[in-house]
Amino acid sequence: MRYANLESYDRVLFIGGIYSNYLALEKAFTMARSLKAEAVIVMGDFGGFGPFPDRTLELLRREKIFAIQGNYEEALAGGAEDCGCGYTDPRDNHYAQISYDYTRSCTSAEHVRWMGELPRYIRLSIGGQRTLVCHGSPRQINEFLWQTMTPRPFIEKMLRDFDTDLIICTHTGLHWSRFIEPGRGVVNVGALGRPANDGKTNVWMSLLEWQDYGFRAEFIPIEYDFDRLAREMESEKLPPEFVATIRTGWWTTCLEVLPAKERARGQF
Amino acid sequence: MTTGQVVGPTTAEGEKKFPFAPLAALDVLWLQVAGTICNLKCSHCFISCSPTNHSHEMMSLAHVRSLLDEAKTLGVKEYYFTGGEPFLNRDLLIMFEVALAQGPVSVLTNGILITPKVAARLRELSDASEHSLDIRVSLDGYDAETHDAIRGRGMFQRAIKGVMNLNSAGLVPVITAAEVTDDIGAERGRAQFLEMLKSLGVNRPRLKILPILRMGAEVERTRAYQEWESLRGHTLSETEAARLQCNSCRMATSKGVYVCPLLIEQDGARMGDRLTDTLGPFELKHSACFTCHSTGFSCRT
Structure with a gap:
């Protein structure tokens, strides 16, 4: 099933790339209850980067949430040899491969089967506005929609092409929103799995609420036991570069896809 | 969204044909704002730019x-x-200002004219x-010897100065290197660059x-494309079509709109005067099409 259709809501919580950060996910689910979200939608890339992928999947499958595939789920369920993240630089691909091989070898077959059944997109209505939830972009699962590379005329065209008022996406790991008019635009919900390359250890999820004048996209920081995650990554012999990102909040790998402005904001 | 048609390789008469690449969406617009006019005369330039090559003229602000x-x-x-x-x-710089108001901008330069003042304005x-x-x-080499052999004596230092000026201004330039020697794209070459x-x-x-394109000045430096370097008779799958840069780009010069940045000196690559004239499929009959297809390369960053 490529599309799933949901009903109407006014207040929805979105969780982007989890990258096996099950500790942040536990925290996110606890926070979701107090935030009184009417629905929670997780947007793919459950594995990669972090330790013990099955722990994330067990949490996801226990909660009453909606989920779509990211490129990781598509790759794992399809038996692909790489994650299909869409990197073009050899160093980026090197680290992406380590991440994928580890995740693939540690994910149980039953969870992979479940991933294969997930829809690629979800359509729903938020505050009466037609909303399309995708992983990368509506047209490509691994397209990177960066804040500084997603201009208004392009947003206008995507909304028209895909017959929607709002596009919700992730895949880049950095959260942002751009509305071309009240109620029409793009929200990139960022990532729960790793920090936002800003020198801070917290990670992010996004709450979207319809208010009288349009959408309010609230990006919510999540503090979690990052030190424990880092220690577990070390015990799993994941690359020290990944661990450094969890401990420092600066990205150390998969940097070459970043546009000029996003790259300049980071340390590396 | 579909990536369009798949084209069979032969006609009814059995003549082998070239495949066509559809345009899925016009995502990337290239602007050949300086035409073929350059302050250098690089020995690998696939459109033979030089101070005296007026094949394509400077573009005017009004045209852009x-x-x-x-x-x-x-x-x-x-x-x-x-x-x-x-x-x-x-x-x-005025063109940049206008373009940046409506989308992201990239510029490809040899760096020589990027003074501290220009870098600050950027x-x-x-x-x-x-x-x-x-x-x-x-930078066609991580040292002066390789770079200057292609671009002229002293040019490595001048390009480096441009890079440093950008760096000092807090901009993070992308260094672009053509594979003028075998080791540049390999792991060792990349490591030395970094x-x-x-x-x-x-x-x-x-x-x-970037891969080498065997056109323009490069023909004299190494060789021209050979007959086998062609997509004649090839059936293009949707996945292959989606990977080609002409699936999502067009190139405007003072002379009109072309299919892509590589083919502005090739017969048949001019598709029209306005962008809307050029939204149809393009026949991949050029040898450079073979390079794009076989390497998966794009001029985009």
Whole structure:
């Protein structure tokens, strides 16, 4: 099933790339209850980067949430040899491969089967506005929609092409929103799995609420036991570069896809 | 969204044909703002740019404005400025300002004209926009010996100066290197590039490697394309079509709109006067099409 259709809501919580950060996910689910979200939608890339992928999947499958595939789920369920993240630089691909091989070898077959059944997109209505939830972009699962590379005329065209008022996406790991008019635009919900390359250890999820004048996209920081995650990554012999990102909040790998402005904001 | 048709390789008469590449969406608009006019005469230039090559002239601000207006209505995602040497166009910084108001901009330069003053102005333009301004500086080697053999004596130092000026202004240039020697694209070559940049204090080094195109001046430096380097008779799958840059780009010069940045000197590559004339499929009958297809390469960063 490529599309799933949901009903109407006014207040929805979105969780982007989890990258096996099950500790942040536990925290996110606890926070979701107090935030009184009417629905929670997780947007793919459950594995990669972090330790013990099955722990994330067990949490996801226990909660009453909606989920779509990211490129990781598509790759794992399809038996692909790489994650299909869409990197073009050899160093980026090197680290992406380590991440994928580890995740693939540690994910149980039953969870992979479940991933294969997930829809690629979800359509729903938020505050009466037609909303399309995708992983990368509506047209490509691994397209990177960066804040500084997603201009208004392009947003206008995507909304028209895909017959929607709002596009919700992730895949880049950095959260942002751009509305071309009240109620029409793009929200990139960022990532729960790793920090936002800003020198801070917290990670992010996004709450979207319809208010009288349009959408309010609230990006919510999540503090979690990052030190424990880092220690577990070390015990799993994941690359020290990944661990450094969890401990420092600066990205150390998969940097070459970043546009000029996003790259300049980071340390590396 | 579909990527369009798949074209069979032969006619009823059994003659082998070239496949066609559809345009899925016009995401990338290239602007050959300096035409074929350059302050260097690189021995590998696939369109033989030089101080005296007026095959394509400088583009006027009015022409660029009208293309940008049209691009806006088509939902173009990003703009690339090139030449020749784009900083020879005296309206370039105004063009950037106009383009940055409606989308992200990348520029391909040899770096020579990027003085501290120009770098500071580029930083201002970048800061004033919600979009990225990406500056790509060509370095065809991680040392003066390799670079200058292609670009002329002393040019390595001058390009490095441009890189340093950008770096000092807080911009993070992308170093673009053509594979003029075998080792440049290999792991060792890349590592040496990155090391050289770090030694200069560029702490976020970015690198883009381009394949060699056996056209223009490059024919004399090495060789021309040979007959086997062709897509004649090839059936293009949807996945292959989606990977080609002509699936999502067009190139405007002073002479009209062409299919892509590589083919502006090739017969049949001019598709029309306006962008809307050029939204149809393109026959991949050029040898450079073979390079794009076989390497998966794109001129984009």
